Amino acid sequence: DAGITQSPRHKVTETGTPVTLRCHQTENHRYMYWYRQDPGHGLRLIHYSYGVKDTDKGEVSDGYSVSRSKTEDFLLTLESATSSQTSVYFCAIKLAGSTDTQYFGPGTRLTVL
Amino acid sequence: DAKTTQPNSMESNEEEPVHLPCNHSTISGTDYIHWYRQLPSQGPEYVIHGLTSNVNNRMASLAIAEDRKSSTLILHRATLRDAAVYYCILGGSGGSNYKLTFGKGTLLTVNP
Numbered sequence: 541d542a543g544i545t546q547s548p549r550h551k552v553t554e555t556g557t558p559v560t561l562r563c564h565q566t567e568n569h570r571y572m573y574w575y576r577q578d579p580g581h582g583l584r585l586i587h588y589s590y591g592v593k594d595t596d597k598g599e600v601s602d603g604y605s606v607s608r609s610k611t612e613d614f615l616l617t618l619e620s621a622t623s624s625q626t627s628v629y630f631c632a633i634k635l636a637g638s639t640d641t642q643y644f645g646p647g648t649r650l651t652v653l
Numbered sequence: 654d655a656k657t658t659q660p661n662s663m664e665s666n667e668e669e670p671v672h673l674p675c676n677h678s679t680i681s682g683t684d685y686i687h688w689y690r691q692l693p694s695q696g697p698e699y700v701i702h703g704l705t706s707n708v709n710n711r712m713a714s715l716a717i718a719e720d721r722k723s724s725t726l727i728l729h730r731a732t733l734r735d736a737a738v739y740y741c742i743l744g745g746s747g748g749s750n751y752k753l754t755f756g757k758g759t760l761l762t763v764n765p
Contacts (some may be wrong), residue, residue: 549691573752583697583755598752630696639685640744640753644696 542643545569546631549634552651559618561648563631565611572614572635573642574598574606576627585629589614657741662760665731673726673759675741680721687744687753688715688726690737697740697755700726736763 543566553559563572574586575598585598587606595606603625607615618625631645658676665671677686688700701708702714703724708715714727728735740758 575755579758582757585752585754588752612702632696639703640687641699642697642753643699647696 544631544643545634546629546645546648548648549646550649552653553621554653555622556620559621559650559652560614561629561631562652563614563616563645565614565633567633568611569633570611571637572608573631573632573634574604574614575630575644576600576625576648577630578627579588586616586629621650623652626650626652656754657743657756659739659741659756659759660760661663661757664762665728665765667733668730670759671728671731671735673728673739673741673761674723675725676723677741677743678722680743684722684743686715686717686721687742688713689740689742689755690735691740691758692734692737700739701718720722731761731763733765736761 545564547562571590573588575583576586577583584600586604587595587598589595589608592608592611595608595616605617629648629650629651632642635641659671682753685702685704687702689697690700691697701713703715703717705717705719738758738760740755742753757760
């Protein structure tokens with residue numbers, strides 16, 4: 541499972557509140573990713589990181605920010621949660637090497653009321 | 654980004670082989686073909702990947718057409734635990750900063 545954990549696994553919050561999701565890995569992988577998954581949309585990339593303090597936007601980055609102050613942790617923050625951000629969030633890492641093989645965490649189910 | 658086309662759904666019977674097709678007519682010469690699957694209520698799981706030659710691992714086989722414009726994921730004996738959404742994805746060239754683009758995949762139903 542590539543040593544990926546996500547916390548919390550479930551969260552219910554209210555519109556307008558800040559929320560931070562954590563992805564933790566134990567194997568010093570350089571690349572880390574945040575995806576969201578909604579019915580009918582498959583997985584969509586929010587942000588990714590290619591090293592400590594090195595991050596970039598994905599296809600659905602509006603309303604989200606990320607931080608990576610150490611290799612093992614990649615944080616996803618919703619500064620002011622909205623109901624449209626109700627989703628399941630998956631973190632992933634990319635194995636070293638020339639291909640893009642990624643391994644995913646168990647997911648965080650976020651509900652914004 | 655090069656795109657893939659998969660059937661929305663397929664059905665199989667337990668213990669029979671399953672062939673999941675994927676078309677990728679705009680694949681570039683350096684794109685690897687990846688397959689992932691997602692079981693209900695779980696994160697996506699890597700299945701297999703290949704570049705030009707057919708590939709086998711403990712989970713599945715990947716057959717790649719000679720012109721690389723299509724590929725087939727083969728589950729040799731489907732089990733109920735193989736019921737999942739299967740995604741065919743192109744990547745690995747490095748030019749996209751290692752981002753994978755997931756489509757809607759194929760929902761595989763396995764009948765007992």
